[in-house]
Amino acid sequence: MFHEIRTLRQSDWPTIWPILRATFAAGDTYTFPPDISESETHKAWVETPRASFVVCDESGAILGTYFIKPNQPGLGDHVCNCGYVVAPQAQGRGLAAAMCEHSQRIALELGFRAMQFNFVVATNERAVRLWERLGFAVVGRLPGAFRHQTLGFVDALVMFKTLAPADAGSGSDSVFGNGA
Amino acid sequence: MFHEIRTLRQSDWPTIWPILRATFAAGDTYTFPPDISESETHKAWVETPRASFVVCDESGAILGTYFIKPNQPGLGDHVCNCGYVVAPQAQGRGLAAAMCEHSQRIALELGFRAMQFNFVVATNERAVRLWERLGFAVVGRLPGAFRHQTLGFVDALVMFKTLAPADAGSGSDSVFGNGA
Numbered sequence: 001m002f003h004e005i006r007t008l009r010q011s012d013w014p015t016i017w018p019i020l021r022a023t024f025a026a027g028d029t030y031t032f033p034p035d036i037s038e039s040e041t042h043k044a045w046v047e048t049p050r051a052s053f054v055v056c057d058e059s060g061a062i063l064g065t066y067f068i069k070p071n072q073p074g075l076g077d078h079v080c081n082c083g084y085v086v087a088p089q090a091q092g093r094g095l096a097a098a099m100c101e102h103s104q105r106i107a108l109e110l111g112f113r114a115m116q117f118n119f120v121v122a123t124n125e126r127a128v129r130l131w132e133r134l135g136f137a138v139v140g141r142l143p144g145a146f147r148h149q150t151l152g153f154v155d156a157l158v159m160f161k162t163l164a165p166a167d168a169g170s171g172s173d174s175v176f177g178n179g180a
Numbered sequence: 181m182f183h184e185i186r187t188l189r190q191s192d193w194p195t196i197w198p199i200l201r202a203t204f205a206a207g208d209t210y211t212f213p214p215d216i217s218e219s220e221t222h223k224a225w226v227e228t229p230r231a232s233f234v235v236c237d238e239s240g241a242i243l244g245t246y247f248i249k250p251n252q253p254g255l256g257d258h259v260c261n262c263g264y265v266v267a268p269q270a271q272g273r274g275l276a277a278a279m280c281e282h283s284q285r286i287a288l289e290l291g292f293r294a295m296q297f298n299f300v301v302a303t304n305e306r307a308v309r310l311w312e313r314l315g316f317a318v319v320g321r322l323p324g325a326f327r328h329q330t331l332g333f334v335d336a337l338v339m340f341k342t343l344a345p346a347d348a349g350s351g352s353d354s355v356f357g358n359g360a
Contacts, residue, residue: 024254033254072299074204074213075327076336116322118298119252140320140338142296147255156256158320158338 003095005102008052008065013042015062016054019087020045027149029124030083034149045083050110053102055086055095063090066099068106071116080112096127100134104163113164121146122155136161183275185282188232188245193222195242196234199267200225207329209304210263214329225263230290233282235266235275243270246279248286251296260292276307280314284343293344301326302335316341 008016020041024032032044046052049067056062064086070077082103086095107115117136120127128138140158148154188196200221204212212224226232229247236242244266250257262283266275287295297316300307308318320338328334 027255031252031254031256036254072211072325074211074216075207075329076211076299076325078327079322079325114324116325119256139322142259142319142338142340143342144294145252145256145259145296145340147258149255158322160322160325162323 002058003055003063003098005053005055005099008046008054012054012062012065013046016045016065017041019062019065020085022088023085027147028151029121029127031119031146050080051106053099053106055099057090063087063093064095064099066103068103068110068112070112071118078111078113079116080107080110080114081116081118082107097130097134100131104134104161108163114160114162117157117159119146120157120159121148122157123148123151128157128159131159134161182238183235183243183278185233185235185279188226188234192234192242192245193226196225196245197221199242199245200265202268203265207327208331209301209307211299211326230260231286233279233286235279237270243267243273244275244279246283248283248290248292250292251298258291258293259296260287260290260294261296261298262287277310277314280311284314284341288343294340294342297337297339299326300337300339301328302337303328303331308337308339311339314341 017038024030024036025034027034045067049069052067053065054062055064064084066082066084068080068082071079071081084096084099104115117131120131122128136159138157139160142156142158144153145156146154197218204210204216205214207214225245225247229249232247233245234242235244244264246262246264248260248262251259251261264276264279284295297311300311302308316339318337319340322336322338324333325336326334
């Protein structure tokens with residue numbers, strides 16, 4: 001299926017917000033409060049991240065979105081974190097995989113060395129399988145850390161992928177020069 | 181050794197800031213940028229957390245400080261996160277253990293069910309042993325996620341302790357009523 005991934009524009013927000021609102025309201029994949037406000041969502045998805053993107057079909061219709069940001073400040077900011085959402089009517093077409101692969105390229109361009117998902121809900125088996133297929137490993141399990149809106153307390157997984165080995169040569173403009 | 185743990189007051193800040201600045205500047209335990217500003221530190225240690233405390237000796241001198249906050253928003257906010265710092269001249273006296281035990285009581289009072297440390301630097305073996313002795317388990321390992329200022333890229337550990345079982349009866353005022 002044809003799709004294009006491009007930088008999110010402010011004019012995309014009226015289209016993205018209902019997609020995010022519906023996803024978070026379901027309360028089965030993200031920790032955002034199910035009744036999160038539009039301004040809080042905009043802050044988390046657009047203002048705080050380093051960059052945000054949308055995936056569109058051939059007509060330009062937005063089918064999904066993702067953000068990328070440092071997972072920690074300071075001495076942990078060589079590891080990035082991303083969040084992906086696909087519109088309900090566009091699921092099953094490989095768009096989450098396409099966005100994740102795109103985000104890994106963007107991560108390297110931005111100077112990140114690895115990508116971490118802090119909170120993959122363990123019952124979201126489709127997501128876990130997808131991230132594993134794309135090279136992520138489960139490196140942690142948080143017992144009962146998610147209050148699933150229909151299943152109650154369920155585990156969350158920490159998943160991690162190294163994108164650039166720590167001993168790889170880095171560009172002369174790299175700020176991560178203390179390889180050991 | 182006598183000590184008292186009490187709520188942090190604004191008037192404590194001029195004493196706390198140099199302790200935090202020296203700790204973060206060392207770049208061997210926290211991800212905060214080694215050159216973090218005073219206002220950023222105040223935001224992270226005092227403004228953002230749910231509560232902050234200090235530990236004092238019998239003369240009232242401040243020897244350490246910690247904060248407690250939800251580790252995730254919304255559907256993950258039943259798990260808290262804490263950060264502890266002991267002044268260099270007061271280390272080895274059991275103050276980190278005292279603050280951690282205090283924080284576990286406070287956590288239950290505040291309605292949290294578990295405590296998570298997202299980023300225990302693996303080379304900080306004294307801390308890892310201490311948290312294990314206090315009931316925390318290593319539930320994850322993040323490869324090369326910390327840029328240690330003298331050792332280079334080292335692993336970080338995710339540590340977790342359940343404080344209240346998910347199936348335990350909760351108070352009638354609990355907001356975490358969806359036990360399953």
